[in-house]
Amino acid sequence: MIDKITGSLQQAVADIHDGATVMIGGFGNAGMPSALIDALIAQGARDLTIVNNNAGNGDTGLAALLKAGQVKKIICSFPRQTDSYVFDALYRAGKIELELTPQGNLAERIRAAGAGIGGFFSPTGFGTLLAEGKETRLIDGRQYVLESPIHADFALIKAHRGDRWGNLVYRKTARNFGPIMAMAAKCTIAQVKEVVELGQLDPEHIVTPGIFVQRIVLETN
Numbered sequence: 001m002i003d004k005i006t007g008s009l010q011q012a013v014a015d016i017h018d019g020a021t022v023m024i025g026g027f028g029n030a031g032m033p034s035a036l037i038d039a040l041i042a043q044g045a046r047d048l049t050i051v052n053n054n055a056g057n058g059d060t061g062l063a064a065l066l067k068a069g070q071v072k073k074i075i076c077s078f079p080r081q082t083d084s085y086v087f088d089a090l091y092r093a094g095k096i097e098l099e100l101t102p103q104g105n106l107a108e109r110i111r112a113a114g115a116g117i118g119g120f121f122s123p124t125g126f127g128t129l130l131a132e133g134k135e136t137r138l139i140d141g142r143q144y145v146l147e148s149p150i151h152a153d154f155a156l157i158k159a160h161r162g163d164r165w166g167n168l169v170y171r172k173t174a175r176n177f178g179p180i181m182a183m184a185a186k187c188t189i190a191q192v193k194e195v196v197e198l199g200q201l202d203p204e205h206i207v208t209p210g211i212f213v214q215r216i217v218l219e220t221n
């Protein structure tokens with residue numbers, strides 16, 4: 001019997017190892033799996049490479065993970081905002097590495113990993129520092145930059161509801177990067193508000209099929 005429900009948040013993140021690449025869903029705070037992040041902080045894995053749209057807000061969630069000193073590198077599209085002072089301080093002190101990627105390229109690099117695509121050409125970033133060291137190509141009169149896929153050891157995502165097979169539905173914009181991150185990681189761990197019985201999720205509404213999810217955990221656990 002397939003049952004991907006994990007008994008606790010701590011158990012769900014127990015095997016995230018030092019040096020792992022971890023994708024974390026969320027657009028700012030929307031869709032951020034804060035309970036899983038807190039469990040990862042308590043677990044203590046270090047030297048992590050984090051893939052996220054931004055670099056944390058305030059002192060909670062992703063920012064708290066950075067503050068705990070567990071992240072050596074972050075790949076994101078929007079590292080600086082009014083309340084990104086944790087990342088700011090770490091970056092200025094040389095304690096964290098940043099790989100800046102335009103948001104569209106970030107999403108497509110993650111999607112490419114899940115789709116088994118070895119790379120793609122994008123016009124975004126051509127002629128800027130972001131294209132340094134990358135292959136470029138003239139296609140139909142326009143210059144493009146070769147971008148590589150981003151693979152991950154783990155993905156921590158947040159969904160609204162799930163079943164024991166790992167099928168997921170999201171709540172509105174909280175969906176954001178969740179579906180493509182689930183496809184790009186070796187192990188996807190989904191934090192959900194509710195676990196329902198098989199058949200209660202309308203197949204037409206399932207966004208992430210269970211084949212891309214290894215663990216489901218209630219955020220209240």
